[in-house]
Amino acid sequence: MTKAITAQSLRKVYPGNPPVEALASIDVEIQDNEFFTLLGPSGCGKTTLLRLIAGFEHPTSGKLDMFGESLLDAPPYKRPINTVFQNYALFPHMTVAENIAFGLQMLGTPKASVNATVGEMMELVQMSHLADRQTGQISGGQQQRVALARALAPRPKILLLDEPLSALDFKLRKQMQLELKRLQTETGITFIFVTHDQEEALTMSDRIAVMSNGAIRQIGRPREIYDRPADRFVADFIGDTNFLPAEVISNSGEVTRLRLSSGQEVDAHARDGAQGKVTLALRPEHAELTDDGAGLLAGTLREVVYFGTDTHFHVTLDDGSDFVLRRQNSPADGNDFATGDRVGLTFPAGAAQVLRD
């Protein structure tokens, strides 16, 4: 597979007093035709990385290649990369069609060809009926589509999307998530998507890079990121996680034998040869409630919260820490556990993940 983007020791420091290190030596490879997501809280450096790729910022040091050629000397208007901006940044003095035509006109495309592509693009995002509207006269969702069409019209090799869905309401966001995924598959363009919404990242991406404090914490497919978080930050940022203290007994390859605070022993996943005291991450839906004494851990049920599709059980473990457990609801479920009950907790071998410090 060819690599659309290769970044090596890419670093960006904003001058100031004190200087702000937005990116601390990033290494990342993004494959051609991939839906790649940069995920992280605000201020983690994901937008800076995007702006470096677009060419709006220049890196302090490091290498940045596109399809094997250095991008660093090319101004933004010479990079075959287009951006869907967070606030869409549609030109307010142009109509929908003029906005979409802009990139092609700047490339010097013949007029007939521009018109044909604009028509095609408006059809692709279902905006043909609003071609002559001013961009201020259309709804947020429609602006979003125009921004997408405008960025896709010049057929870029890479499309950058900077939190494009954050301004949309819940239902529209769901719909656009599917639509973006469809557009990526249909056009075969590499999408680099920036978001702080973990659910968005998990549903759409081929691969995700989780970032914090200017560094990439983990790169992997959505399932890997969710099921096998590399460190405490990733485990905490993506989904809900219970953190359990444990001690390593033995270590053979990926499977590690651990002793929990209750004294019980269990197998878990570990990336490297973990030793001594470690932290274990366990997803709330991977654990099950049992009768007292039957599980790996024991505690007291403090609260039962009904959420419609599932129920959350809040348990205070005997070592004093809190544990949340999630169970899918079904019509057959009875009220088998009540607040104040002594309960046991169990989870299958391999469900828990040993975290890097």
Add this chain to the structure above:
Amino acid sequence: MAELSNTVSQRAARNRWLLLTPALIILIFAASGPLLITLFYSFLTPGDYGGVEWKFSTDAWFGVLMQRDIFDDTLGWSDAHLSILWRSVKLSVLTTIACLFFGFPTAYFIATRPKKQREFWMLLIIIPFWTNLLIRTFAILELIRNEGTINSILIALGIIDEPIQMLFTEFSIILGMVYVYLPLMVLPIYAALERLDFRLVEAGYDLYATRFNVLRRVILPLVKPGVIAGSILVLVPSLGAYVTPRVMGGGNQLMLGNLIELQFGQGRNWPLGAALSITLLAIVMVALLAYVRAAGNEEVKHG
């Protein structure tokens, strides 16, 4: 009920008029009053020692553009007035263009500085504006007169032997007016640029537009109201400029403002001065109407 609400709305209407009184007083006595007096004077006969005689006459209006030959009494265009009128319009338009040429990059430079630095740069633009007009004009005069700074340096460096005659030319008038009115161009353009969403500029670059194309296709259309406002703010006082052409143009490069002053002073022809004033006002009105139309079109387009 109907009667009650009627009296309430009547009282509200009366209160509104009461609140408007200060504005109305200013409009009647400060704006319309002097204007009407000027208009009225333009239809009177000049007095022998200045002032007016209370006798109706259209001679003043006739004299704005025409003159009667003193020897054979034939009608002809008043060449002196026409050339002054033409010079006023020409120099004002050139001043406006020059202000735009220097003012836009200046405003752009300031608007693209970090927020904290902008105030400092704006202050540099505004401080001369607070200085007395006459002092600023004489400062420029000191720079460009034959024995002035520029000529002295050039001669000292051996680049020229004879001083370049810059003072008392149309160039010196334009230079003086550009210097004096530049802030009026920079301020509205800066205000428009400051409101400009620079992400749109990035979007332009992102969509393969070169710097020139971004300026032409994205920035200029969006700051057009500021450019028009700045142009009007420069053009209007330039048309009526009095001090600058007087100081920088010597006695032989009169503009409309000087001509008007002359009529009320040495010329002792108040009605002609009044008629010329109204003519100046008419020219300014035409410029403003063009502005309103341009701005109006913009509004319709943006809806």
